[in-house]
Amino acid sequence: MLHFKGLAMNDLEFAALLVSRVCHDLVSPVGAVVNGLEVLEDETDLAMRADALRLVAASAEQAAARLQFARIAFGAAGSAGRAGKSSFSGAPRP
Numbered sequence: 001m002l003h004f005k006g007l008a009m010n011d012l013e014f015a016a017l018l019v020s021r022v023c024h025d026l027v028s029p030v031g032a033v034v035n036g037l038e039v040l041e042d043e044t045d046l047a048m049r050a051d052a053l054r055l056v057a058a059s060a061e062q063a064a065a066r067l068q069f070a071r072i073a074f075g076a077a078g079s080a081g082r083a084g085k086s087s088f089s090g091a092p093r094p
Contacts, residue, residue, distance in 0.1 A: 018074055025066045032059035 009017075036056035043049050 022067075022070045022074075025070070026063055029059040029063035029066065032056075033063070 033056050036052045036059065039052035040049060040056070043052060
């Protein structure tokens with residue numbers, strides 16, 4: 001049983017909150033990747049395609065950084081548990 005700020009929750013409730021947080025953090029960048037890919041499918045203007053490609057790349061990097069942060073912050077011990085300063089170089093800021 002985990003106690004936090006006077007609230008008690010079991011392991012399953014804590015895991016559900018943790019997964020909810022990770023999903024919340026990924027919705028925006030993954031949605032932007034999907035939107036950028038939709039623009040690439042339909043757009044013929046080269047400047048617009050270049051912008052869409054930049055959006056896809058930046059959003060994919062952001063999603064990857066957020067996943068890496070979650071792995072380091074919440075993952076099991078192992079390589080993630082021994083993270084150095086360089087492990088956080090691409091991690092998003094809160």
